[in-house]
Amino acid sequence: MKKIDQKESAVVVIGSGAGGGTMVYELTKAGIPCVCLEAGPFLKPEDYTNDEWGAFGQMAWLDKRTTSGNWRVAKDFPGLPTWLVKAVGGTTTHWAGATPRFLEYEFKTKSTYGDIKGASLMDWPISLKDMEPYYTKAENAIGSTHRGGRAALPANNNYKVFANGAKNVGYKFYATGPYGTNAEPYDGRPGSIQDGFNFQGDKNGSKWSTAKREIPRALDTGLLDLRTHAHVIKITHDKEGNADGVLYMDKDNNLQKQAAKVVIVSGNSIESPRLLMLSESSMYPDGLANSSGQVGRNYMRHMTGSMYARFEKPVNFYRGETMAGFCADEVKHNPNRGFAGGYYMETLALGPAFMGAFLEPGGWGREFTNMMDGYQNLAGMWLVGEDMPQSNNRITLSKTEKDQYGLPVPNVHFDDHPNDVAMREYAYEKAEALYKSVGAVQTWRTPPYPSTHNLGTNRMSAKAKDGVVDKWGRSHDIKNLFVADGSVMTTGAAANPTLTITALAIRTGEYLASELKKNNI
Amino acid sequence: MSISRRSFLVGAFATTVYASLWSIDKSQAKISAGSKKEDKEILMKMVRTLYPHDRFPSGPYDRTTEDVIKKGNSSPDNAVMLQEGIDKLKADGFDKLNFEKSTEYLENMGRTKFFEHVRGTSTVTLYNDKEVWELLGYEGYSSDKGGYINRGFNDLDWLPEPRIEEHPDLAAFLSESPKRYAEIKNMIAKELN
Numbered sequence: 001m002k003k004i005d006q007k008e009s010a011v012v013v014i015g016s017g018a019g020g021g022t023m024v025y026e027l028t029k030a031g032i033p034c035v036c037l038e039a040g041p042f043l044k045p046e047d048y049t050n051d052e053w054g055a056f057g058q059m060a061w062l063d064k065r066t067t068s069g070n071w072r073v074a075k076d077f078p079g080l081p082t083w084l085v086k087a088v089g090g091t092t093t094h095w096a097g098a099t100p101r102f103l104e105y106e107f108k109t110k111s112t113y114g115d116i117k118g119a120s121l122m123d124w125p126i127s128l129k130d131m132e133p134y135y136t137k138a139e140n141a142i143g144s145t146h147r148g149g150r151a152a153l154p155a156n157n158n159y160k161v162f163a164n165g166a167k168n169v170g171y172k173f174y175a176t177g178p179y180g181t182n183a184e185p186y187d188g189r190p191g192s193i194q195d196g197f198n199f200q201g202d203k204n205g206s207k208w209s210t211a212k213r214e215i216p217r218a219l220d221t222g223l224l225d226l227r228t229h230a231h232v233i234k235i236t237h238d239k240e241g242n243a244d245g246v247l248y249m250d251k252d253n254n255l256q257k258q259a260a261k262v263v264i265v266s267g268n269s270i271e272s273p274r275l276l277m278l279s280e281s282s283m284y285p286d287g288l289a290n291s292s293g294q295v296g297r298n299y300m301r302h303m304t305g306s307m308y309a310r311f312e313k314p315v316n317f318y319r320g321e322t323m324a325g326f327c328a329d330e331v332k333h334n335p336n337r338g339f340a341g342g343y344y345m346e347t348l349a350l351g352p353a354f355m356g357a358f359l360e361p362g363g364w365g366r367e368f369t370n371m372m373d374g375y376q377n378l379a380g381m382w383l384v385g386e387d388m389p390q391s392n393n394r395i396t397l398s399k400t401e402k403d404q405y406g407l408p409v410p411n412v413h414f415d416d417h418p419n420d421v422a423m424r425e426y427a428y429e430k431a432e433a434l435y436k437s438v439g440a441v442q443t444w445r446t447p448p449y450p451s452t453h454n455l456g457t458n459r460m461s462a463k464a465k466d467g468v469v470d471k472w473g474r475s476h477d478i479k480n481l482f483v484a485d486g487s488v489m490t491t492g493a494a495a496n497p498t499l500t501i502t503a504l505a506i507r508t509g510e511y512l513a514s515e516l517k518k519n520n521i
Numbered sequence: 522m523s524i525s526r527r528s529f530l531v532g533a534f535a536t537t538v539y540a541s542l543w544s545i546d547k548s549q550a551k552i553s554a555g556s557k558k559e560d561k562e563i564l565m566k567m568v569r570t571l572y573p574h575d576r577f578p579s580g581p582y583d584r585t586t587e588d589v590i591k592k593g594n595s596s597p598d599n600a601v602m603l604q605e606g607i608d609k610l611k612a613d614g615f616d617k618l619n620f621e622k623s624t625e626y627l628e629n630m631g632r633t634k635f636f637e638h639v640r641g642t643s644t645v646t647l648y649n650d651k652e653v654w655e656l657l658g659y660e661g662y663s664s665d666k667g668g669y670i671n672r673g674f675n676d677l678d679w680l681p682e683p684r685i686e687e688h689p690d691l692a693a694f695l696s697e698s699p700k701r702y703a704e705i706k707n708m709i710a711k712e713l714n
Contacts, residue, residue, distance in 0.1 A: 050662040053649055105699050112699060152685045156674045163683030173694060175687040193668030203664040313679045318659060320674035328691065333699035334706060352659050356648030362632075364571040364640055365624060372648065373574055376658035438680060 002033060004225040009261040010035045011516070012246055014232045014275070017090020018501040019485035020266030021210025021218075022141075026509025028223040032516055035258055036218075037230040037248055039267075040086035043093065043211070048201030052353045055200035059093060061086040064403050065270070069393070069414040071301075072447045076361035081412040083450040084268055088228060089211025091268065091452070092498065093201045096323035097180035097208075098346050099144040099499040101135050104128040105333065106341075106386070106493035112333060113340040118417055119388035120298055124490040125462040125471040131503055138503035142208040143186045145177035145324075152176050153183045156194060156320030158347045161311070161379035161438055166327050166345075168437035169430070173328040180498070181207040181321055189213075196349070198322040230256070233405060235263055235279040235288055235481070243288070243481045249405055262480045262512065262521055266505075269299060269454035269487040273395045274410040276458070276468075289458070289475035289483075294468050296396060298389040299412065300455040300492040303420045305383045305428060306348060306446035308359065309435035310374040317349040317379050325381070330430065331494050339422040342494050343385025345431065350380070359446055371444055379435065383427040384453070386494045388417035395457050453497050458487040473508035480521050484508050554604035555590040563610050564589060568643045570623045574656075581650045588646040589639050599638070606635030 004010050011027060013020045016038040024036045040059070049055050061084045067074040073081055085094045105112040107128055110121040139147045146152050153176040155163065166174040181202070184191045192206040205212055218224040229251030236257075238244040243263040250256050265272045273296040277287035287295055325347030332342050350358065352375055360368060371378070393415060397408035428445045435443055461467025464476035469488050475481040484505045486497050493500070515521050555564060565579075565586040593603030610616070618626055630636050647653060654661050663669060688694075697705075 050664050053645070103695055146687055154675060155683055155685050157677040159685075160675070160677045160680050160683055163685075164680045167683065172688045173691050174683075175691075176685045177687075192670070193664070194670040194674040195663045195668030196674075197664065204668065313677075314658075315677060316658070316673060319663075319669035319672070328695065332694070332697070332702050334703050336703065336706065351661070352654055352657050353645070353649040356644045362640075364627075364644070366573055369573050372572075372657070373576070 001219060002222055002225045004033060004035050006256065006258050009244070009259045010225075011262045011264070012037065012258055012260040013264045013266060014246065015090055015266035015268070015485065016088045016210060016215055016226070017085075017266060017268065017485065018092050018210060018498050019505045020264065021089060021092065021214040022502050022505035023264050023266060023484045023509045024224055025210075025214035025218045026506055027513055028218040028221040030513035030517070031223070032513055033223040033225070034218070035225045035227065037232050037246065037258070038088050038226065038228050039231040040088065040228065042088040042226075042228050043201060045201070045203045045205050048197075048203045050195070050197045050200060050203070052200065052351050059085045059087050059201065064401060064409045066398055066401055066409060066411045067413070068411060071414040071416055073450055074414070076447065077450050080450045082270055082454055083452050084270075084454070087211070088215055088226070089209045092209035093211055094199050094452075095180070095209070095498050096198050096346075096348075096496075097321070098323050098326060098344070098496040099139060099142060099147075099178045099180050100326070100328070100344065100495040102128060102131070102493040102495050102500055103331070106491070106495070107131075109341070109386075109491045116340055116388060116419060118390055119419070120391045121389060122459070122461065122466060122490050125460060131507070134503035134507045135499065137506050138499050139178070141213065141502065141506075142180040142499065143182050143189065144499070145179045145181075145183050146175060147178050150186060151183040153179060153181070153192065153321055153324045156324060157315050158317035158320065158349055158379050159325035161315055161317075161435070162325045162327070162345075162347050162381060165434035165438045166329070169434050171327055171329040175326055176324045177326060179321065179324050179326070181324070187213070192321055194320040196318050196320055196322065231405070232267075232275060233278060233407060235265075235275065237281065237283065237288070237478070241283055241478060243478055262482065262516070264482040264484050264512070266483070266485045268485055269457045270395055270410050270412060272483060272485055272487045273457040274397065277397050278407060289468050289477045289481055291477050292465050292467060294459060294466070296457050297391050297394045298456045298459050299393045299395055299414060300387050300389055300489070301414060301451035302453040302455075302492060303343060303383070303385040303387045303423045303427070304448045304453075305424050306380060307383065307428060307431035307435065308371065308378055308380040308444045308446060309440035310371055310442040311377045311379065311439055312441060314376045315379050316376055318351055322349055323347055323382070330427070337426055339419045339426065340388075341386030341419070341423065343383055343423060343427050344494055344496075345434075346382045346384060348380045348382040358449055359444060361447065371442060374442070381431055383424070383431060384494065384496060385423050385427065386492055387420045389456055389459075389491055390415065390417055453486070453492070455486045455489040455492045455497060458483045459490045460488045461490065472511045473504065482508060482512060554594055554600040555607055559611070560607045561586055561590065563616050564607060564639065566616060566623065567610065567627070567639055568647070570620065570627055571640055571643055572647055573620065577653065577656060581647055581653045581656075584650060585643050585647045589642045592642050593638060602634050602638065606633070606639070
């Protein structure tokens with residue numbers, strides 16, 4: 001592996017997930033050496049385990065965090081607002097695999113939905129047209145099924161219930177994808193063996209992750225210096241205000257410094273704004289890239305909820321690809337339903353261990369155990385839709401709580417917007433009707449899990465006063481500071497975000513590579 | 522494992538959950554609270570009342586109760602909490618209540634630290650028990666057996682085989698402007714009325 005001197009001003013990427021992992025591949029592929037600092041270890045397929053709690057303990061980001069606001073997660077999981085991965089590959093290790101694109105108007109929600117009280121809607125500075133070529137590249141990288149001539153996954157048991165129910169209630173737009181796990185061998189990865197373990201890392205390697213594809217390929221170029229267990233705590237700057245280095249803790253808890261000519265922050269929507277705020281200085285008292293005051297604001301986590309249903313006959317929904325069932329009929333904005341935006345329905349299955357913990361946090365008693373007792377006969381789906389950005393839903397530095405390095409932990413504040421509540425209620429009703437149409441004997445409205453979709457805390461804007469980064473992911477304030485992760489999303493759309501994060505990172509990577517080659521940075 | 526990892530969840534998903542996931546320092550967990558036979562029996566009744574499964578044998582409940590006691594002794598504070606909770610159950614004659622009455626009793630207990638300790642530990646430990654997995658028909662580890670591709674991932678036969686490809690109108694549906702889409706929906710609704 002390449003060794004880059006810590007005193008050499010390098011291109012430094014912080015994080016190795018969908019954003020960071022994609023960035024280092026784009027840059028090294030273009031001949032640009034990079035340092036990638038990843039807070040977690042490099043877990044390989046042989047390290048992954050088919051055990052829900054075991055895998056959670058192995059890879060979840062468990063650094064201390066606090067919560068506030070009226071969202072139910074703050075009550076059920078006050079110390080665990082998110083469910084993200086600390087390892088090479090970041091949350092692509094854990095992601096389920098749904099790869100819908102944003103719809104055209106989902107880049108223009110302010111213009112489309114109009115003013116919604118309490119919502120800080122804003123149009124993106126880019127359009128679907130700008131993104132289309134990058135969506136295609138990202139789908140080809142991920143190997144999305146149903147796209148680019150790639151085969152659809154077969155129907156598993158959970159999908160059979162889901163699709164039949166969808167058909168019964170009059171839906172048309174259901175299928176087993178698009179999905180980021182191979183149905184057939186593609187791009188050096190084998191076809192799925194339907195092992196049912198997805199959130200635990202895919203031992204079979206059929207699922208795309210940057211730990212499987214982008215990072216190894218970047219290492220193969222001989223231009224990547226990948227440092228694991230490297231937890232960045234501050235970005236430093238020179239007298240002119242440009243980023244000139246990063247400070248990080250290594251695995252032995254020693255403070256290290258890497259000089260930098262460009263810094264790309266890809267730490268997810270909690271850690272990225274936190275790091276910018278932790279990097280405050282006398283020149284930047286509110287943190288880096290924060291002249292707008294928007295760093296950490298407009299935190300979005302999608303409208304979510306799950307519906308589990310018990311049937312008289314066996315389903316065995318834990319067998320097979322977890323989220324290879326997709327229905328788009330409710331995604332179109334249609335204010336007649338009583339809310340703005342839309343949502344997808346996607347199959348979901350949990351093992352008994354997670355079902356016990358998440359079906360109804362805090363739940364107990366006979367009704368609860370009736371669901372658990374019928375485990376073999378359960379089907380399930382996840383409801384995921386656009387949530388309203390709100391200025392005060394935000395990541396801040398805690399004034400009282402400190403992390404393992406003595407630094408302020410991030411507080412995640414989130415209040416449900418009335419639009420989110422209305423959409424969730426509507427979605428539960430529709431999901432119940434779907435399962436009842438195929439004979440459900442008991443249904444369960446499962447509240448949101450700790451957030452897996454974390455968006456919007458360094459929003460992209462046309463004008464510097466409205467956001468943190470420009471249309472290329474470059475910070476408005478500091479010309480050699482970029483952000484490449486879900487935090488740049490101006491609004492969140494209904495789509496699962498990984499495809500869009502990856503497509504945006506390819507776009508930012510190509511732009512940065514060309515700027516570096518032209519010596520513009 | 523450091524305290525910070527174990528304590529990042531409190532409230533409904535009790536702190537103790539984390540003690541059951543990552544082993545605590547056993548040398549410091551000298552079992553004292555809940556060590557008497559009748560203590561364990563009354564706790565086990567509480568666990569069974571919280572998570573009643575008529576077809577489960579005593580094994581999983583026994584192991585879960587052991588875990589409730591073990592985690593309840595993870596610190597002197599916890600041990601006091603556990604013993605006080607057990608003593609209260611005994612004083613109230615919880616052991617003599619039938620299922621209905623014991624459920625009612627627990628409903629009225631409120632979300633005390635003791636209640637959340639027993640409930641939170643039980644929900645994680647009971648449903649992470651390998652015998653319970655078997656009883657519920659869950660097969661657990663599968664990669665080493667070649668997944669389910671030849672072992673029933675699609676063996677459901679009480680519903681018709683659904684389409685797996687996308688509907689041919691999907692692209693048109695997704696690209697239709699929402700304004701136009703709402704107009705069409707309204708037209709259809711009017712037509713149907």
